[in-house]
Every structure is written in structure tokens, then in C-alpha cells.
Amino acid sequence: MSDSPVRHVSLRSGVYADSVRLMQVSREIGDRPGVHTVVVAMATPLNLELAAGMGLAPDGEAKPDQLLIALTAADDAELAAAVAAVDAALTARADRGEAQTIPARTIGAGLDGADDPALAIISVPGPYAVAEAADAIAAGRSVLIFSDGVPVEHEVALKRAAHDAGVLVMGPDCGTAIVSGLALGFANVVRRGPVGLVAASGTGAQQVSCLLDAAGVGVSHVLGVGGRDLSEAVGGLATLDALAALDADPATERVLLVSKPPAPAVAARVQEVAAGLSVPVRSAALSPEQPDLTAAVEALLGDLGVAVPEWPSRPGTAAAVPAGAVLKGFYSGGTLADETMLIAAPALGDIRSNTPLRPELDLGTDLRATGHVVVDFGDDALTVGRAHPMIDPTLRLEAIAGLAESGEPAVLLLDVVLGHGADPDPAVALVPALRSAGLPTVVALVGTEADPQCWSRQADALAEAGAAVFASNAAATRHALSLIGDGHE
Amino acid sequence: MSEPLGGLLSAPPSIVAAGVEVFSTALRQQGASVTDVDWRPPGFGNPDDLTQLALDPRRAAANRVAVERVLAAGSLLVDVRPAREVLDLPDRMLLHSGPPLTWETASGPMRGALIGACVFEGWATDVADAERILAAGEITLDPCHHHRTVGPMAGVTSPSMWMWCLEDPANGGQAWCNLNEGLGKVLRMGAYNDEVLTRLAWMRDVLGPVLQRAVRSRPEPLDVKAILAQMLQMGDEGHNRNRAGSLMALRELSPSIVGVDAPAQDIAEVLRFIGGNEHFYLNLGMPTAKLAMDAARDVPGSTMVTVLSRNGTEFGIQTAGTGDRWFTAPANTPVGLYLGDYGPEDANPDIGDSAIMEAYGVGGFSMAAAPAIVRFVGGTVPDALATTERMYQLTLAENPAMQIPIMGFRGSPTGIDVLQVARTGWLPQINTGMAGRVAGTGQVGAGLVQPPQACFEQALAALAQESRAAS
Numbered sequence: 001m002s003d004s005p006v007r008h009v010s011l012r013s014g015v016y017a018d019s020v021r022l023m024q025v026s027r028e029i030g031d032r033p034g035v036h037t038v039v040v041a042m043a044t045p046l047n048l049e050l051a052a053g054m055g056l057a058p059d060g061e062a063k064p065d066q067l068l069i070a071l072t073a074a075d076d077a078e079l080a081a082a083v084a085a086v087d088a089a090l091t092a093r094a095d096r097g098e099a100q101t102i103p104a105r106t107i108g109a110g111l112d113g114a115d116d117p118a119l120a121i122i123s124v125p126g127p128y129a130v131a132e133a134a135d136a137i138a139a140g141r142s143v144l145i146f147s148d149g150v151p152v153e154h155e156v157a158l159k160r161a162a163h164d165a166g167v168l169v170m171g172p173d174c175g176t177a178i179v180s181g182l183a184l185g186f187a188n189v190v191r192r193g194p195v196g197l198v199a200a201s202g203t204g205a206q207q208v209s210c211l212l213d214a215a216g217v218g219v220s221h222v223l224g225v226g227g228r229d230l231s232e233a234v235g236g237l238a239t240l241d242a243l244a245a246l247d248a249d250p251a252t253e254r255v256l257l258v259s260k261p262p263a264p265a266v267a268a269r270v271q272e273v274a275a276g277l278s279v280p281v282r283s284a285a286l287s288p289e290q291p292d293l294t295a296a297v298e299a300l301l302g303d304l305g306v307a308v309p310e311w312p313s314r315p316g317t318a319a320a321v322p323a324g325a326v327l328k329g330f331y332s333g334g335t336l337a338d339e340t341m342l343i344a345a346p347a348l349g350d351i352r353s354n355t356p357l358r359p360e361l362d363l364g365t366d367l368r369a370t371g372h373v374v375v376d377f378g379d380d381a382l383t384v385g386r387a388h389p390m391i392d393p394t395l396r397l398e399a400i401a402g403l404a405e406s407g408e409p410a411v412l413l414l415d416v417v418l419g420h421g422a423d424p425d426p427a428v429a430l431v432p433a434l435r436s437a438g439l440p441t442v443v444a445l446v447g448t449e450a451d452p453q454c455w456s457r458q459a460d461a462l463a464e465a466g467a468a469v470f471a472s473n474a475a476a477t478r479h480a481l482s483l484i485g486d487g488h489e
Numbered sequence: 490m491s492e493p494l495g496g497l498l499s500a501p502p503s504i505v506a507a508g509v510e511v512f513s514t515a516l517r518q519q520g521a522s523v524t525d526v527d528w529r530p531p532g533f534g535n536p537d538d539l540t541q542l543a544l545d546p547r548r549a550a551a552n553r554v555a556v557e558r559v560l561a562a563g564s565l566l567v568d569v570r571p572a573r574e575v576l577d578l579p580d581r582m583l584l585h586s587g588p589p590l591t592w593e594t595a596s597g598p599m600r601g602a603l604i605g606a607c608v609f610e611g612w613a614t615d616v617a618d619a620e621r622i623l624a625a626g627e628i629t630l631d632p633c634h635h636h637r638t639v640g641p642m643a644g645v646t647s648p649s650m651w652m653w654c655l656e657d658p659a660n661g662g663q664a665w666c667n668l669n670e671g672l673g674k675v676l677r678m679g680a681y682n683d684e685v686l687t688r689l690a691w692m693r694d695v696l697g698p699v700l701q702r703a704v705r706s707r708p709e710p711l712d713v714k715a716i717l718a719q720m721l722q723m724g725d726e727g728h729n730r731n732r733a734g735s736l737m738a739l740r741e742l743s744p745s746i747v748g749v750d751a752p753a754q755d756i757a758e759v760l761r762f763i764g765g766n767e768h769f770y771l772n773l774g775m776p777t778a779k780l781a782m783d784a785a786r787d788v789p790g791s792t793m794v795t796v797l798s799r800n801g802t803e804f805g806i807q808t809a810g811t812g813d814r815w816f817t818a819p820a821n822t823p824v825g826l827y828l829g830d831y832g833p834e835d836a837n838p839d840i841g842d843s844a845i846m847e848a849y850g851v852g853g854f855s856m857a858a859a860p861a862i863v864r865f866v867g868g869t870v871p872d873a874l875a876t877t878e879r880m881y882q883l884t885l886a887e888n889p890a891m892q893i894p895i896m897g898f899r900g901s902p903t904g905i906d907v908l909q910v911a912r913t914g915w916l917p918q919i920n921t922g923m924a925g926r927v928a929g930t931g932q933v934g935a936g937l938v939q940p941p942q943a944c945f946e947q948a949l950a951a952l953a954q955e956s957r958a959a960s
């Protein structure tokens with residue numbers, strides 16, 4: 001390496017490459033280990049000056065349409081190799097690269113060019129759901145917000161904007177909808193038909209649509225509105241818009257409104273608006289006076305002139321009910337848990353719960369409290385950091401085992417919700433757990449024959465394990481009460 | 490009567506989903522058309538700020554107003570006049586690119602250009618004298634942007650420099666820019682040797698007067714925007730590649746230049762100078778973009794960027810919703826290719842008002858129109874397409890006047906939305922020249938660069954604050 005560097009300076013005619021390409025070639029050659037300096041450039045005055053500054057000026061007159069190749073290298077071999085590499089680089093075909101598409105990063109970009117009708121579905125973390133939903137509204141599209149954790153004032157703002165834009169916000173915390181036959185989130189495979197549901201409750205809508213299906217009546221749409229829509233704060237904004245949309249929908253002949261207990265003033269306002277619509281609207285909003293979704297379905301069937309069928313059930317082979325048995329309702333569906341408490345309370349008195357009918361009945365965090373207890377395992381507080389119990393049964397199975405270990409005399413009442421999004425075969429985990437617990441058990445099995453899990457296959461498996469199984473949660477609850485009554489005798 | 494909910498109840502909808510994938514899987518099993526958004530948490534920004542802006546009822550309409558003004562703006566070349574006249578630029582005042590700066594904070598090429606301008610104007614006898622008066626604060630410095638003016642690279646504009654005078658017939662605006670000196674050792678790149686000063690004097694004494702008479706003699710003003718639209722169809726992107734545009738400007742101006750009553754050798758020298766400068770058009774394109782972006786100023790509630798600009802030390806941005814307030818942060822250094830044996834260590838941080846082109850939706854945003862540019866960073870043609878695809882997700886509109894052939898003649902992505910920048914985490918793409926870090930060096934290369942994220946973080950917070958105050 002003690003030798004002084006050798007140099008090559010030449011001019012070529014009839015060769016052209018643009019300056020970007022030539023700068024690229026210069027860098028490529030300059031990166032070779034034996035090469036010290038390099039200029040590969042058209043022989044413009046500027047480039048000649050640069051080359052001269054590096055001691056690489058060509059001899060004789062250069063013209064701007066000539067290619068200047070000037071370099072210094074450690075030795076002759078390196079120099080020759082470098083000059084050859086310049087030739088190779090100048091004739092190399094550029095890699096055309098792989099074609100790539102850039103996926104949309106926002107709902108707004110995703111909706112750009114989407115086929116209409118289009119619907120946005122958002123299940124990103126709550127703090128970020130609002131911007132995505134606002135994109136959909138701005139694009140004139142309805143949106144289903146599965147995310148929870150959206151502040152109520154943001155829900156109100158979104159729903160006001162949606163109303164102004166003539167679109168619907170389903171949610172936040174909306175888990176269930178069926179739109180033009182497409183099941184979104186947790187929804188069952190039900191036949192299509194004349195009944196439109198407006199649902200502030202997911203499992204309530206599933207119960208109602210499945211019973212209608214069992215009676216041979218289909219739904220036009222199930223429009224979820226989010227559990228808070230009928231609260232004082234939200235004032236039924238989406239419910240009113242959903243009612244108006246169904247009123248204008250030729251496929252919808254009757255509407256059933258499904259909800260947990262609503263704020264009375266909001267319920268009155270909704271009722272007033274509903275009375276002014278051309279489509280008949282019946283309310284199945286739960287209350288102590290109207291505690292029973294099945295009864296609401298039966299009344300609707302009466303409106304339609306359809307006979308009420310015998311709701312599907314399996315008798316089971318229940319273990320003997322011990323004296324003094326209490327009710328232990330372990331639910332995945334919040335509305336079904338509410339319905340159970342409303343139906344059972346007159347017979348049993350106070351029922352403690354993590355989602356109690358009255359605040360003083362709050363269980364707090366003690367899910368193993370003794371006495372009559374109904375737990376909603378789907379409550380937000382119990383789903384932090386884990387999947388919904390309709391997907392992940394772990395927490396509920398632990399509670400069943402714990403109940404059996406405790407020795408407290410009890411009748412176990414469960415809901416099992418089938419359909420899209422739910423556990424593909426809930427009996428697989430539940431049957432051994434029930435067998436091992438050996439408790440008298442009643443199951444409200446919400447689903448249809450057409451569901452991926454198949455109602456009767458699940459019912460047979462659960463009955464085989466000893467459970468009494470009912471398609472109606474109200475019927476299941478009453479059966480559980482009758483078992484407790486028998487135990488008292 | 491229109492169908493309820495936009496036809497949602499009439500046919501199964503196509504689904505666009507962001508978040509948990511299990512829902513999309515279940516929907517596909519039902520035969521639905523599902524587009525999964527590649528959602529991720531925002532690149533920056535307080536979630537409360539993002540939500541505040543997302544829900545601001547003014548935003549959609551304000552952004553529409555802002556971007557429609559941008560799209561509507563035209564650009565006519567009406568005159569060529571000295572800065573002293575057109576800007577009322579007094580002696581001992583120099584304009585520069587980017588957000589405000591001081592001599593103390595100025596980078597090498599900015600100092601070089603300021604020194605050169607002081608000598609050129611005769612305010613200093615030599616370089617040392619110029620440095621002395623600049624350091625003593627005897628020269629007032631002010632951003633071009635504060636004077637409806639833009640300048641490439643250092644952007645230093647002094648009273649004796651001739652300015653392109655452009656007007657927007659749609660909004661009535663005016664914008665100005667000095668004349669491009671060419672490549673290599675030039676004032677705007679921080680060079681100030683005799684060659685630079687000699688050229689500036691010739692531009693002052695010959696080029697400017699000839700261009701003034703030529704422009705004034707045209708039967709109709711030159712439509713500068715129309716040239717930009719044509720360039721995008723000819724392999725230019727209007728920032729780092731202006732070859733076709735410069736030739737078209739030459740073609741349009743030549744008859745009038747030849748018709749000027751001046752010595753034949755002056756006319757020949759003017760034509761040779763213009764024809765030899767492939768960035769001649771840049772100084773016409775920039776005020777064209779400036780006219781459009783200024784038209785969108787002061788639209789309360791708008792989150793659209795009106796200025797992207799750098800002074801060699803800091804990058805600064807402004808938005809339509811926050812007036813002339815600057816949001817600044819230290820400028821990044823471009824990545825690219827170098828002239829001669831210059832290398833990365835020779836390059837100064839990002840400099841120049843020319844990023845106004847990207848604010849307008851051309852330059853890096855229309856990279857797909859000029860695939861040659863991505864080779865500055867060893868990229869491929871698909872990289873150029875991907876860059877433009879990404880920029881569509883940052884912008885409010887597609888400019889129907891600026892079509893990109895390879896994108897199916899889709900309009901250029903126009904009107905950067907600060908909210909979209911935050912949500913996607915993608916920063917605007919800028920194509921740029923590179924000045925030497927040391928004063929007096931001149932150009933060392935060209936390449937690609939992005940603004941610092943901090944500018945957008947500040948703008949987002951300020952927009953959210955303004956939104957809260959207005960609600």
C-alpha cells in the first residue's frame with residue numbers, strides 16, 4: 001500500500017445517462033475497497049471543475065455530451081477492475097423492484113373508493129376509536145364501534161354528527177348487528193324476514209332473534225346502538241335514527257326495541273317518536289314490569305298472527321337439588337343476567353351481583369359471595385386484558401369449580417351464547433366442567449340450528465352432562481326457580 | 490326519496506375494518522367484501538388532542554374551504570422587477586428561507602449566502618467586512634415567507650435582485666421569487682466567490698432587464714401553473730427535477746426575449762443561461778405553489794399545512810388554522826447522492842423554501858411522476874409509486890390539474906392534514922438539493938428528506954388548543 005495511487009481519466013462519446021444515475025454509479029464505484037476517488041459524470045463545465053478540484057481533469061477539450069470517467073485506485077489491478085465496474089454499472093438493467101401496495105392506515109383511507117353501501121367496523125382501543133369513527137361519518141358511511149372505553153361525551157358528539165350526515169353510529173361497545181343479512185360481531189345465523197330489531201343490548205338481540213327464528217320468523221336487520229344509547233346522557237340519539245331508518249326500509253314490517261332498563265325520560269321520548277312512525281314499534285326494554293324478553297317475542301308473534309311454538313328445550317338429568325339451595329347465575333350476556341335477576345327477584349328476594357338491580361346489592365370484587373348471586377362475566381371490569389367469556393370461558397369455568405368446592409347448596413344457571421364470533425364449540429370445555437362439578441344445572445342456550453355450533457348438537461351434549469337446556473333464558477330462569485322451590489319443599 | 494343510511498339496508502355492505510381480525514374472518518366466511526385497515530396507534534400526539542380535532546365540527550368544512558382555495562388558485566407571470574421596488578425592500582435588509590433566524594443560529598450555507606449578498610449589494614467591502622456587519626446586527630434578516638416571497642435553498646433575497654412577479658387570478662393573490670442562478674457554486678447554496686458575484690451582477694444588469702421587457706411584451710401573461718401540470722406528464726416532479734418545465738418556460742419566453750431591443754450577444758447569453766439551467770423553472774414553480782398555499786391562510790378550524798420551510802438550522806411549518814405562527818424544530822439532513830467526492834459529512838441540514846412544492850402536492854408527493862428521483866436513495870420505481878401512495882393518505886384532496894400518468898392520471902396528493910400525519914405516523918416526503926455545510930462551498934448533492942416530527946407535534950397541540958378555545 002506504499003505505492004502512490006494510480007489514476008484513470010477518460011472521455012467517451014455517444015454515452016448518456018442522467019445525472020442521478022451517474023451519481024449513483026459514482027457512489028457504487030467509490031464504495032469499492034481499492035478505489036480512492038471517483039467522478040463518473042457528463043463533462044459539463046461544473047463537473048469538469050469538480051474533477052479538476054480532485055486532480056482528475058481530462059486532457060484536451062471535453063464536450064458536455066461526453067461522459068467523463070475519472071478515478072484513482074490503489075494499484076493497476078484495482079483501477080482496471082473499477083473501470084470495468086463502471087462499464088458494468090452503466091449497462092446494468094435497473095431492478096424494477098417488487099410491486100407493492102400501500103394498505104390504508106385509517107378508516108378514512110380505507111373507505112376511499114370502497115363499494116357502496118359500505119360500513120366501517122372499529123375495534124381499536126377506545127381512546128383511538130373516535131377519530132376512526134369520525135372518518136366514517138365524514139365519508140358519509142355508517143359505523144359499528146365495537147370498542148369500549150369511549151367517553152360518553154364523545155359518543156354524543158359522534159352520534160350528533162352521524163345524524164346530521166344521515167348515517168348511523170352503532171355503539172360504542174356494540175357487539176351485535178345484522179345488516180342486510182350480514183352478521184357483524186356476535187350474531188346468530190337467523191333467517192331473514194319482516195322484523196327489524198333496534199338493540200341497545202347485544203345478547204338481548206341475540207335471544208330475541210333466535211327465538212323469532214325458532215318460531216319461523218326472520219329479521220330484516222338488527223341495528224345495535226350501544227348499551228348507553230338509552231341513557232340520560234345519550235338520550236337515544238342512535239335509537240331514534242335507527243327507528244327512522246327501519247321505518248323507511250321496505251323490508252321491515254315491524255320493529256322490536258331491545259334494551260336493558262332505559263332511563264325513563266328517554267324511554268318516554270323514544271315511545272313518543274315511535275308512535276308517530278308508520279311501522280309498528282314494540283318495546284322489549286327490560287323493566288320490573290316487563291322483565292321477560294321471551295314474553296315480548298311472544299307478543300310480537302301475536303301481532304304477526306304467528307302461533308307461539310313450544311320453545312326448544314332438553315330436560316336433562318339434573319342432580320338432586322339439596323335443601324336450601326341458592327341461585328348461582330353465571331352469565332356471559334349482561335342483558336340475559338339482568339333478565340334473570342328481574343324474573344327471579346320476586347321469588348327469591350335480593351340477588352347480589354356485579355351488575356346489580358340496585359346499587360346496595362353490588363358484589364364488589366367478591367364473586368364467591370354466598371347466597372343468591374348473578375355474575376355477569378362479560379362486564380367490562382371482568383374483561384380487562386382478556387377476551388369476552390363468549391370466546392374465553394376460563395374465568396367462568398373457574399367459578400363453577402369454586403362453587404362446587406365451596407359446598408354451598410346451589411342451583412347453577414348459565415347462559416351459553418352461540419353464533420358468529422362465539423366459542424366454536426362451547427360444550428367441549430363446559431361438559432367436563434359440569435360433570436366434575438356435579439351441581440344441578442340449568443342452561444339458557446341462545447342460538448339457532450344454522451349457527452356454526454348448531455343449537456341441538458350443543459343442547460344434546462349439555463343435556464348428556466346432566467344440564468336442563470332451554471332456548472329461552474326466561475324459561476331457563478323459571479326452571480331454575482322451580483328446582484330451588486322443589487329443594488325448599 | 491333517498492334510501493335510508495345511504496342504502497345500507499338495501500344490500501349487504503362492503504366492510505372496512507380497523508382493529509381485531511377475528512371479525513373480518515367471520516365476515517369473509519359469510520362472503521362479505523372486507524378491507525382490513527393496517528391500523529396502528531398514532532405516530533404521535535396526545536389522544537385527547539386527536540379526538541378533540543377529530544370531533545371539531547368545523548374541521549371538515551374548514552379543510553374543504555382551505556384545500557379548494559389551493560386547487561382553485563392559478564398562477565400568471567405578470568412582471569419581472571427588482572426586489573427593492575416590488576417588496577419595498579430597503580437597504581440593509583435581507584430576506585432568507587425558512588422560519589426566522591439570527592446570524593448566530595445561521596448555518597454555513599445561510600451565512601455564506603448572507604455574506605455574498607452583502608458584498609453584492611456593496612454594503613460590505615469584502616467577506617470579513619460582511620461577516621462583521623452581519624454579526625453586529627447591522628443587517629435586518631427576515632423570512633421570505635413574511636413577504637409573500639419564497640426562495641430556494643438559502644433563499645437570500647436582496648434589494649438589487651430581480652423577482653418573478655406572479656398573480657393568482659382566482660384569489661387575487663401575489664407572490665414573488667428571485668431568479669435561479671443555476672447549479673454548483675451559487676449564492677443560494679452558500680457560495681460567494683467571484684464567480685458567484687459576477688453572475689449575480691450579470692443577472693442584475695442583463696438578465697433581469699431583458700426578462701422584464703420580454704415578459705412585459707407578451708400579449709398575454711405566461712400561465713405558469715399550466716407548465717407545472719405539463720411537467721408532471723414529462724418526468725418532472727417540480728422540485729428536484731425541473732428539466733421539462735425549464736425547457737417549456739424557455740420555449741414560451743424565447744420569442745419575447747429575442748424581440749427585446751438589446752445587444753445580440755446579451756440575448757444569446759440570456760438564452761444560453763436559461764437553456765443551460767435545468768432548475769430555471771423552480772423559481773417560477775415555487776411562487777406558483779406559494780400563491781395557492783397563501784390562498785388557504787387563516788381558515789379557522791382547518792388542520793391543513795400551508796407552509797413547509799427550512800432555514801438550514803430549523804424546519805418550520807404553518808397551518809391554515811393557526812395563521813402565521815411557526816412550529817419549528819431542528820432540521821434533518823437529507824440522504825442522497827453527492828457531487829464529486831463530497832460525502833454525507835459535507836452536507837448541511839435541510840434548507841430552503843422550496844418544500845412549498847410538497848405543501849402544494851408536487852415534488853416528493855408526486856414522486857411517482859418522476860421515478861428517476863428515487864434513485865437518489867437507491868430506490869426503485871415501485872418505491873416512487875409507494876411514496877405517492879402514502880402521501881395520498883396524508884392529504885385532503887387530489888389536484889385535478891396536476892395529474893400523474895403512472896397513477897392512472899390521478900391528481901397529485903394535495904393539502905397535508907396534520908391530523909392524518911399524526912394518525913398514520915408517516916411524515917411528508919420532500920425532494921431537495923443539498924448545500925455544503927461550510928460557508929462558500931455551494932452544492933454538494935441532492936436527495937430526499939423528511940421534516941422533523943416535532944413540528945407536527947407542536948402544530949397538532951396548538952390546533953387542539955385552538956379547537957378547545959373555539960368550542
